[in-house]
Amino acid sequence: MMIVAELWREAARFPAALTRSTALLVLVLLTHLAQAVAVAWAMSAVLSGNPGDVSAALALIVGIALARTLLSLGQTSAAAGLGGRVRQRLRRRAMRAALVPERLHDTAARAGAVRAGLGDGVDGTDAYVSKYIPAVAQVLLACPLVVAALLLISPAAGLCVAAGIVLALLGPMAWKRMMARRGLDHWDSYEALSADLLESLRGMATLRALGDVPGTRQRLDARSEALRRATERVMRVSLAETAVIDFAVQAGVVAAAAAALGHAATGQAPAVETYLVLLLASEAFRPIRDLSRHWHAGFLGLTAVPGLAELGAFTPDHDTARRAAQGGPASHPSGGAVPGTAAADGRAEVLHVADLSFRYPGARDDVLRHLSLTARRGSLTAIVGESGAGKSTLFDLLLGFLTPDSGRITLDGRPVRPDDIAVVSQRPVLFAGTVRDNLAVTGTPEESDLAAACRAAGVLDEIRGLPRGFDTEVAEAGANLSGGQRQRLALARALLARRPVLLVDEPTSALDADRAAEVVETLHRVARDRIVIMISHRPEALAGVATVLRLDAGHLEMSTR
């Protein structure tokens, strides 16, 4: 018997479903026991030549079979309900934990691995939760009863059955650690294959252009082979577990049968008792056989449990919910977001960054050191600096995606909140859905607002020129739009968010000269009633910008340009 504590805790969160599923399973077992008694009665009635009893026993057997069919259907449905609820809860928790800013900088997490965990990993736990756990409860509730009954009828047979049950339950624990190790190997191989596959699909154009498609195929083949070997190793251990249980079951039944027959041969037991012992000894192991079957069916899925724990699927709800609601890390420099206080349309005069220092976990040096910055409403503030100087890191700190080691960020003297700031990143992300869906991520804008924001971002005419205008479908990651269109849509989206601070990373990098000039002009206009900070290297984007700050060795200086 293998106890996976995390899954037991999850199943216990649905006591009604667990109790229903277990109770019905025990009732199904009771029908088997009742049938054994009825069969024993029928056989002794046949031997004693009593046709009335034979008919009654046969009718009883048929009735029991019908009752079992109904109970089994109910049990299957209850078990599926329990498994489904636990899966839903695990997935919800893992998704909440995945949608926190810290994950943005979790360089160890790969999208394909997360997808594998959320999909197959969560589904893989179903057999254990919906079948194995009720089966364990059934063993613990029903086996002692049957053993007690057997001990009353034939103490020797009862002892044989009890010994068989104990061996079947405890035997497999001997190689629990080996199972855990091989299980981990298996899931690691599966995650690695999923992650490589997703990355290869996304990077197919690059791989093709570099002529590395055969190499990629080979790498994926090697991953696939490693997974096959890991699966075989896991299944071998699982089969060994099944073999021990089968041995214990067969040995227990044979020993109990030998004891019963010995009694019968010496004339110590009447026929009905001998039949009963033979039949009950077999039925006593039914829950054990079920346990073994469910274990074998669900074992591969269990290898996902450590991966799911890493994803946060077992992390208490209140922890992840708090973070998700904040939209920022637990310890945002501002003191954290206050849900429901979005600064929509609110104006602010000055964003102040004081003495900000930050170092990535495990890095040798600070990226930013005692950095201070003041950006005001009314005119654009630009930040320039060498590649790797820390410009994006500064943005992530302002957005609350990273937590500074020291320093403060304030807006008009109060701590800044994540919902004070909108951002247009260098490679904006668009989602599968319509143009309108993509623009309305932060609310439900009026048609006139949509048009105004798109006009300001220089994308309105293009949207109107699309086959279905704002209702045109955007492919995943905006794949059916040009880089420039994506960037301008993202700018319109940020304008619609109506936040008092707008951060823009390289707003003109994907635009031709004319479009770039239009967008810069828009930013100047937007900066009249918002605080706008722009990262840019392009001289034409910096033309007319009053405040240009150069980020160098973790400090900001007024740029000489």
Ligand SMILES: Nc1ncnc2c1ncn2[C@@H]1O[C@H](COP(=O)(O)OP(=O)(O)OP(=O)(O)O)[C@@H](O)[C@H]1O
């Ligand atoms: N998740 C991370 N973990 C560890 N180090 C990181 C991480 N992200 C960035 N860095 C390091 O922090 C430094 C600053 O990176 P950042 O992306 O902020 O630079 P940047 O000025 O925006 O560069 P670019 O102009 O090329 O976009 C770099 O040395 C980079 O290697």
